[in-house]
Amino acid sequence: MLRLALAISLLGCSEWQMKPTFPEQAKGQQVVYEQALLGLSAKGDAAVAQLIDADGAAAELSLLVFDRAGGPSRPVLRAPQTVASAVAQSLRQEGSRPAPLLAALVAADWSEAARKAAELDFHGRPPLVPEPGRRRWSVQGAPQNGSLPFALRLGETSEAAILLLSERPAAALGEDEIELCRMPLAGSAITPELWMENGIVWLLSGSVFGGKRGDALHRAVGLRRGSIARGEAQLHNAHGLADYAAGDLDAARREFDRAIAADPSFVDSLYNAASAAAVVGRVEEAVVFLKRAAAIDTDRVQVLGRHDEDLRALRRRPDVRALLGLRRPAPEDVPPPP
Incomplete structure (x- = not known):
């Protein structure tokens, strides 16, 4: 079993590892970096305008496509230098305002960006409207799990704006939440905006x-x-780990199944489903889950599975040993290296 510390909020994206928004060497220099969402595709990709304006370099204004699955961004258009400079100058004049500014400036001075986005089937839309008086939005989970009600909640600390997925949309939040994404902050927070398409959430902050x-x-x-499906999978996976720790293997297996239904590519839930199935003697089912997990991330499964006590019986099988990169049966009574 993949042992994880159960916490109120589990990290759902990698932005928390980002460097500070403004590096130390930028002190005393003008630094403007702003993005604006110009449109979304039906699949959830985003068409994004990006302005980079720093002292000592010419302003750059580009149209990019952001991948719904978190892959590399793709440049599709670059504004003429005169347009980029004009937009940068306008933004500098209003730049101290804690609100998104670039979208309106691009609409006024670089209409070609919107036309290009439309040609690529990206269509503009207003941001989602939160519940009155709250930074909270109601969403639904995977249809395979009965479209469970969830809520998105935006929290802020002095260091970051954090988008959370909660399974308690009608109650006071703070428990059973998963972090979907975060934006580092270094100053007055910009008024955030949120869009969602095909289960993909885009936070502008x-x-x-x-x-x-x-x-x-x-x-x-x-x-x-952020991904609603991945967040739901993490919530179910966390419940499964809690049930497993409490000795309720049937409940744990149900939660891992729900996690997989929400996001079939979530390796942790596939691996945990394999472990739980192995413990209750459902060997063939365990092997199927293990193979699915390894097909997504072989290295991770091998690191986890070579000394996992739950997979002791499975490691006697040649196909499982091959899956785990073991040439011969592992010495089961020898503890793993420190």
Whole structure:
């Protein structure tokens, strides 16, 4: 079994590892980095305008496509230098405002970006409207699990804006939440905006400081991606681990099955389903889950499975040993290396 510490919020994306929004060497220099969502495809990809304007370099304004699955962004259009400079100048004048600015400037001064996005089947739409007086939005989970009601909640600390998925949409939040994405903050928080298409959530957030009384303007506003399916899978997986720890293997297996139904590519739930099936003697089922997990991330499954006590019986099988990269049966009574 994949042993995980059960926490109120589990990390659902990698942005938490990002460097600070404004690096130390930027002190005293103007730094403007802003993105704007211009449209979404039916699959959930995003068409994004991006402005980079820093002292000592010409402003750059580009149209990019952001991948719904978190793959590399794809540049599709670059604004003429005169347009980029004009947009940058306008943004500097209003840059101290804690609100998204680039979308309106692009619409006014670079209409070609919207036309190109439309040609690629990206269509503009307003951001989602939160519940009155709250930064919270109701969403539904995977149809395979009965379209369970969930809620998106936006929380802020002094260091980050954090988008959370909660399975308690009608109650006070704070428990049973999964982090979908986060944006580092370094100054006054920008008013956030949220879009969703095909289960993919795009959060526009960021921060600004300076820009007044001659201070250098530091402004960073960008998009972060989250997946409702992956968040739901993480919630069910966490419940399965809790049930397993409590000795309720039937409940644990049900939760792992729900996690897989929500997101069939979530390796942790596939591996945990294999472990739980092995413990109750459902060997063939365990092998199927293990193979599915290994097909997605072989290295991770091999690291986890070579010394997992739950897979002791499975490791006697040649096909499982091959899957785990073991040439011969592992010495079961020898503890793993430190």
